[in-house]
Amino acid sequence: xxxxxxxxxxxxxxxxQEVTLRCKPISGHNSLFWYRQTMMRGLELLIYFNxxxxxxxxxxxxxxxxxxxxxASFSTLKIQPSEPRDSxxxxxxxxxxxxxxxxxxxxxxxxx
Amino acid sequence: xxxxxxxxxxxxxxxxxxxxxxNHSTISGNEYVYWYRQIHSQGPQYIIHGLKNxxxxxxxxxxxxxxxxSSTLILPHATLRDTAVYYCIVRDPNNAGNMLTFxxxxxxxxxx
Numbered sequence: 001x002x003x004x005x006x007x008x009x010x011x012x013x014x015x016x017q018e019v020t021l022r023c024k025p026i027s028g029h030n031s032l033f034w035y036r037q038t039m040m041r042g043l044e045l046l047i048y049f050n051x052x053x054x055x056x057x058x059x060x061x062x063x064x065x066x067x068x069x070x071x072a073s074f075s076t077l078k079i080q081p082s083e084p085r086d087s088x089x090x091x092x093x094x095x096x097x098x099x100x101x102x103x104x105x106x107x108x109x110x111x112x
Numbered sequence: 113x114x115x116x117x118x119x120x121x122x123x124x125x126x127x128x129x130x131x132x133x134x135n136h137s138t139i140s141g142n143e144y145v146y147w148y149r150q151i152h153s154q155g156p157q158y159i160i161h162g163l164k165n166x167x168x169x170x171x172x173x174x175x176x177x178x179x180x181x182s183s184t185l186i187l188p189h190a191t192l193r194d195t196a197v198y199y200c201i202v203r204d205p206n207n208a209g210n211m212l213t214f215x216x217x218x219x220x221x222x223x224x
Contacts, residue, residue: 004155031210043156043214056211091155099146099203099210103155 004104006092012110018080021107024073025094033101034067034077035091043091049075082111116200121219124194130187132218134200137181142204145176146212147185149196156199156214159185190222 005024013019025032033048047057049069057067064083069075079086089108093101117135124130136145147159160167160174162183167174173186187194199217203210 033211042216043150045211045213048211093155095210097210099144099161099212100158101156101210101212103157106155 004092004094004102006090006104006107008107009105010108010110012112013082014112015083016081017111018078019082019086019109019111021077021090021092021109023075023077023092023104025075025092026096026102027073029094029096029102030072031095031097031101032069032075033093033095034075035093035103036088037091037106038088046077079109082109084111087111116202116215118198118200118215118218120216121221123221123223124187124190126192126222126224127189130190130194130220130222132185132187132198132200132220133182134184135182136200136202139180139202140204143202144204145174145180145183146201146203147172147174148199148201148212148214149194150199150217151193151196159198190220192222192224194220195222196220 007022030051034046035043037043046059047067052069067077087110089106091103091106093103095101144161144163146161148156150156159171162174176183197217197219199214201212
């Protein structure tokens with residue numbers, strides 16, 4: 001089992017550019033979560049999906065952020081336009097329908 | 113979700129037991145206690161969870177007080193690789209989505 005796969009691992013972009021983060025959950029898991037981690041705010045849940053359907057996006061900071069899950073094996077988190085304050089580590093996690101979540105290695109985003 | 117209180121940081125000598133406390137005085141009857149840890153530059157990792165009884169697995173032991181208002185995670189023989197931030201989370205598994213709310217956690221430093 002390869003675990004949760006995220007790409008890219010590092011992303012550096014200029015303010016105003018579109019950023020797309022990708023996640024492949026563990027096969028068979030029906031829940032997927034996107035988190036953001038910063039020194040100031042810690043680990044925050046942005047959105048989660050159950051059976052590919054967004055259930056709770058109350059953690060999404062603003063309309064510049066959007067997330068999709070077109071199928072059970074792929075999800076994207078998009079920021080458009082990006083801003084320096086979006087710089088953070090973004091984690092994707094999946095779960096087989098329990099609170100035991102399996103986290104990916106994260107994408108470190110730097111917006112200059 | 114009930115809130116948890118953990119010490120900000122702790123030290124432990126290599127080879128000794130690490131005992132990490134967590135207070136959750138407002139925990140309700142259906143809420144489980146979950147422990148995760150996050151090693152530097154990695155995603156959080158599930159350790160153990162329990163409801164009422166003490167639990168043990170290959171990673172750690174979880175001791176929950178009889179009134180369930182506090183718990184202790186025990187790493188019986190801490191190694192340098194156990195240096196991480198340890199998060200205590202309480203969660204009702206019957207709530208939709210199995211979301212987890214991460215607090216500040218305890219930064220455990222295992223020293224040689």
